[in-house]
Amino acid sequence: METLDIDWQHMLLLYGLCLLPWTLLWLLGTQLSRDIGMAVVRMTLQLSLVGIYLKTLFELNDPWLNSAWIFIMLVVADFNILRRSRLKIRYFVFATLTAMGFSILLSTAYLVLLVIKPAQVYDARYIVPLAGMILGNCMQGNVIALERFFSTVRKNQDEYLTFLMLGATRWEALRPYFRQAIKAAINPTIANMATMGLVSLPGMMTGQILGGSEPWIAVKYQLAIMICIFTSSTLAMIANLALSLRIAFDDFDILNEQVLQQ
């Protein structure tokens, strides 16, 4: 079964649907018209470029090119995580890249090499979308973990110092904030897993069904990707926070405010 293509005229018709919320939001005076316009244009351009790139990537199917693409995705995610979690990029760039790289490569390799086992292990059709999906979801969790951790330590600076003055080691004093950050970051993934299929049909599964896969195969892939997202998110968050402790705190366990964006 082939997926039905949408021709350009019908794509334009699709964009017409956007006019309905756009008009309503304009009438409500939300002043979002420009933002919506920019978002729709950016989305179209970015996905078109990805479409062109992926088409080439799949045709060439070169392991080095595939690896380079994954590395670029990791670097972009790295910068995005640090910018959104309000940490200075020059201090944390390698720590976050290491944490993300380790967790993404581990779970993608596990899934591709041990579970799916395609004829070519570097097959772009498998590793690029799978690594991309895992990375995208991992990114959200890591932004929450880092942002929550450093904002909580900053907000509770007096409490943190009190723990230190009462004889706590750096790890003992930071542990409550570490736990809070991990919980806040991992909860959306847990909630997503718990309600999957009830509240909404997951994107990957829907895509595969539309692409002509049997529902059972789509379900198995969805389960595989969720387990990998959960695993790599958790590993990346813990590694990212653990590595960031060495950068953000001085020899006397005091938070170095210079590493945070004001």
Next chain:
Amino acid sequence: MTPIIRFDNVTLSRQQKTLLSGVSFEVYPGQKVLIRGQSGAGKSSLLKTLMGMYPPSEGSVYFNEQILSRHSVHHIRNCTAYIGQEPVLAADTVREALLLPFQFKAHSHNCPTEAQLLILLRRLHLSADILDRHVAKISGGEKQRIALARGLLLHKTLYLLDEATSALDTASKQAVFDIFCAPQITLLAVTHDADWFQYSTTIFEMNAGRLTEIPQYGNP
């Protein structure tokens, strides 16, 4: 005799501001040393420097002749109790606040008994029922005494008090003086309170980051 604390020409600058300027002094075991001075003179910065919160920009700080460094800072914190003017109890109930340090590895072997808690509370004019009260529901004076009790339960070598009795009434303050005047306790206190002066062995005046000893008090 070896001093417990030795500041050797310590200068502290933070955010392009000099908080301590060439500070040198020593505190010996059993001494009760007071530092007085106007607000913003650098008194609290001095205590925080010793605890490694503000590492010195120049000069050296020694604790039992061990220089303050990344290797010794945990030892210094484990041997010293620091109690500030507005203590953070960091717990829900008073009991949890008192037992908080014993969750940490450094003190986990030394957890006090209920009887020890009650004796100490009584000495500080606090009733037993305060143990189960929420820390948000106790007064500023009670909070200060709980913080002092928490420090005392740790049996430290040195006590650093930063205006730690500012919210206490006369009777409670006297109870604190009686405890801290014990010969085995070494005290370095920052205070505006003249009631402390009669219990001191040495008084220093801090003015714009400079420390000078007030001679009439001298060392005994």
